Amino acid sequence: MALNDDQIERYMRHLSLVEIGGKGQQKLMNASVLVIGAGGLGSPAAYYLTAAGIGRIGLVDGDVVDRSNLQRQILHTTPDIGRPKVESAKEKLNALNPDVEIETHLLFLDHTNILDLVKRYDFVLDCTDGFPIKFLINDACVLADKPFSHAGILRWDGQVLTCIPSRSATYRCVFREQPPPGAIPTCAEAGILGAMAGTIGTIQATEAVKYFLGKGDLLENRLLVYDSMRMRMRTVNVKRDPRWAVGAPHPDIHELAPLGQEPACELKKR
Amino acid sequence: MSIQINGQQKDVPAGLSVTQLIAHEMIKQPLMVSVEYNGDILDREAFETTVVKDGDAVEFLYFMGGGS
Numbered sequence: 548m549a550l551n552d553d554q555i556e557r558y559m560r561h562l563s564l565v566e567i568g569g570k571g572q573q574k575l576m577n578a579s580v581l582v583i584g585a586g587g588l589g590s591p592a593a594y595y596l597t598a599a600g601i602g603r604i605g606l607v608d609g610d611v612v613d614r615s616n617l618q619r620q621i622l623h624t625t626p627d628i629g630r631p632k633v634e635s636a637k638e639k640l641n642a643l644n645p646d647v648e649i650e651t652h653l654l655f656l657d658h659t660n661i662l663d664l665v666k667r668y669d670f671v672l673d674c675t676d677g678f679p680i681k682f683l684i685n686d687a688c689v690l691a692d693k694p695f696s697h698a699g700i701l702r703w704d705g706q707v708l709t710c711i712p713s714r715s716a717t718y719r720c721v722f723r724e725q726p727p728p729g730a731i732p733t734c735a736e737a738g739i740l741g742a743m744a745g746t747i748g749t750i751q752a753t754e755a756v757k758y759f760l761g762k763g764d765l766l767e768n769r770l771l772v773y774d775s776m777r778m779r780m781r782t783v784n785v786k787r788d789p790r791w792a793v794g795a796p797h798p799d800i801h802e803l804a805p806l807g808q809e810p811a812c813e814l815k816k817r
Numbered sequence: 818m819s820i821q822i823n824g825q826q827k828d829v830p831a832g833l834s835v836t837q838l839i840a841h842e843m844i845k846q847p848l849m850v851s852v853e854y855n856g857d858i859l860d861r862e863a864f865e866t867t868v869v870k871d872g873d874a875v876e877f878l879y880f881m882g883g884g885s
Contacts, residue, residue, distance in 0.1 A: 586885030610885075620885070676885035699881030706881055721858060722851045726880050730848040739883055770878060781824055783876050786857065 554646065558600055566762045572600065576646075578759045579603040581668035583656065583684060585632040586610075587744035588674035588698050588751065590622040595752040596647075597640040601759075603648040604640070605668055608632040609655035619741030656680065658803035661687040670758055671695035672751050673718075678725040679806040685710070685718040686800045694758060696751040696766075703740050703776040705747035708785070709754045709766040713794065716768045720788040743775040818871035831871070835864040838875065850877040 550558070550569060561567045567575075578601050582593045585608040596604055610632050612623045620632075627635040633651035640649050652664065665671050665687050673684045673695060681697065688695040694711045697718040710717040750771065757763045769782040790798045818831045822842065829841060835854065839847050852859045853876035859867060869875065 584884055588884045616885075674884050676883055678880070678882045681882065681884075698884060700883040701879070701881040704879065704881060706879075721853075721878060722880060723858065723861070726848045730846065730880075737883070744884075772878075783824075783853065783878065784856065785853065785878075789857070 554600070557644070557646075561599070566760060571760045571762075574759050574761075575756065576600050576602045578670070578755075579605070579668045580755055581605040581607065581665060581671045582674055583607045583672065583680075584674035584676065585620070585622060585636045586616065586674065586676065587619040587700065587739065587741070588748035589672070590620045590636075591745045591748035592672050592674055592752040592755075593622065593636060593640060594643065595749060596755060597644045597649070599752070599756055600644060601647060601755075603650065603668075605650040605652060605664070606633045606636050607652040607654065607656060607664065608636075609653060619739060619744045621745070656683065658683065658805050662691055662803065665691050665693050665695075668693075670755050672755065673697045674748060674751070682719065682725050683803065683806055686803055688712055689717060689719075689797050689800050690803070696754050698747050698751050700739055700744050700747055702737050703743055703774065705743055705773045705775075707747060707750050707754070707766055707771045707773075708769075709758070711765075711767060712797075714767075714787075716785045716787040719800075720791070721770060721785045740775060743773070746773065746775070820869055820872065821874040823876055829869070833869055835859060835867045835869065835875070838869055839864070839877070842877065844877060848880075850879055852876070853878060 558572050561572050562569060580596055580601050582589045585606050612627045612630055612632055612635055614628055616623055622636040622639050631653050633653050637649045637651050671688055671693055673681055675681060689712045692712050697708045697710055699706050754765055757765060768785055770785050771782050773780045819826055819828050833841060835852055844850055855874055
């Protein structure tokens with residue numbers, strides 16, 4: 548499928564990049580991404596992936612837009628308050644780039660529905676809030692052998708790790724298991740700099756694009772840590788769980804546990 | 818003695834366990850961090866028994882659960 552005149556004009560700045568060009572742009576147009584969470588990370592990520600011409604984007608969020616979201620969740624506007632986030636998001640993304648197929652999933656993910664959904668996409672972005680869902684996404688992507696971008700944010704800080712379960716360190720390899728509820732404050736409790744969320748979500752979109760192009764160095768086995776208050780960014784080398792051989796099934800993750808009820812005792816034994 | 822903490826060289830008292838180092842670095846609670854010790858993630862059970870040595874590299878990787 549060749550690019551038409553409108554697409555050549557739209558993606559001109561991509562086509563000019565030697566690492567993308569016509570071939571790379573077509574790879575992006577044949578790709579699909581699942582963005583889990585249409586909030587602070589999902590907003591910039593979905594915007595840039597749509598602008599980039601990713602063929603099909605799935606958006607998952609069961610929530611509605613709240614006024615307190617608008618300080619950072621740039622997919623949504625004041626008139627959207629009260630509307631489902633996925634509907635509000637689809638409207639903006641369709642207006643930005645009608646070539647991109649936007650699939651909305653107005654639901655909250657749990658152990659019963661996540662696997663079927665992640666299997667339908669090529670790459671997954673974890674743009675969610677809270678440890679139970681982050682660990683569930685990790686485990687679902689490990690079971691489905693699906694590459695994903697993990698990100699977490701708190702106050703002025705953020706971090707990103709690109710996980711390719713068939714070969715690299717995943718979120719659980721580094722963070723092992725959920726902290727007990729209440730040990731770590733959430734965004735709602737601790738606060739969050741809107742623009743910092745934008746930076747981190749944009750990095751997730753960059754990683755997805757590079758993954759599809761097969762170019763450059765991904766944040767694989769490297770956790771990117773961003774401190775916006777001191778304006779420092781560094782990467783920390785991290786390793787795959789030593790008990791988990793490349794190509795082998797994960798030693799602990801055999802099935803998905805209900806949210807927040809992972810078998811902590813089993814996972815603790817390392 | 819001198820160790821590397823999150824990429825920066827630092828002088829710390831000799832003989833500290835990782836648990837004590839967490840307190841020394843004024844990290845309010847150990848549950849807030851995953852600890853990478855000389856390149857490997859340290860089991861939480863080993864925080865008490867692992868004593869840092871001169872020249873070690875320690876990374877405190879913070880749990881960040883936010884995203885929305």
